[in-house]
Amino acid sequence: MALYLQSASFLVIYWVLHYQITDPMLRRRFAVICLATGLILTFLLPYVAVILRIPLLPVFIFLIGLALFITRNKYRFHRNQPPHPLLRAPTMNLAPGFPEDPVMQQLLQLLHEEIGLPKHRTIRLQTSLNFDLGCDGSEAKQLMEALEQEFALDLGDFDTYRYFNPPVFDVFLKRRAKGRGEKVPLTINMLYLAIKTHSWNTQTLENLG
Known part of the structure; x- marks a missing residue:
């Protein structure tokens, strides 16, 4: 009993x-x-x-x-889907020709939730998460997990340390990231194209970046 x-x-x-x-x-x-x-x-x-x-x-x-x-x-x-980030941040500027299809809207919404999108700067396809938006490694990890779940994205050969530095206090991760060299921009366009194809191929996406 x-x-x-x-x-x-x-x-x-x-x-x-x-x-x-x-x-x-x-x-x-x-x-x-x-x-x-x-x-x-x-x-x-x-x-x-x-x-x-x-x-x-x-x-x-x-x-x-x-x-x-x-x-x-x-x-x-x-949960209830929040409004599109353009509605929550009406001062956000999108570059001419910036895609506004449902996939991009959903991606922008997720970016706004996970890392925050600036209200007073122009958002371009070439805007990078790591250099332009200040996204760090821990935020990127959570973001990529969300993309993987929400868009059924196969991350393939995605390497976090190619784009982001590990936390300064994490010696183990710093050792794993050693030797990756200079960081490469991770752009909104790369995420957008990966979502459209449901797969991540580093060389292809960086060439199209």
């Missing part, structure tokens, strides 16, 4: 977390914490569950983390 009560309690906890944590980034971070905690309790601190008399505690915590991680983008696509 105690096992049933424990299972029911953790199920209630999961459903509360499932509906309360709707921010994708927060949801992912909480999921990682639960996954790590479950593994630590299983392999490094197994006596904690024994002391608390909850033998399945590590399993429950791990499963909660796994479920949250799998559904980390659930609310990104089920």
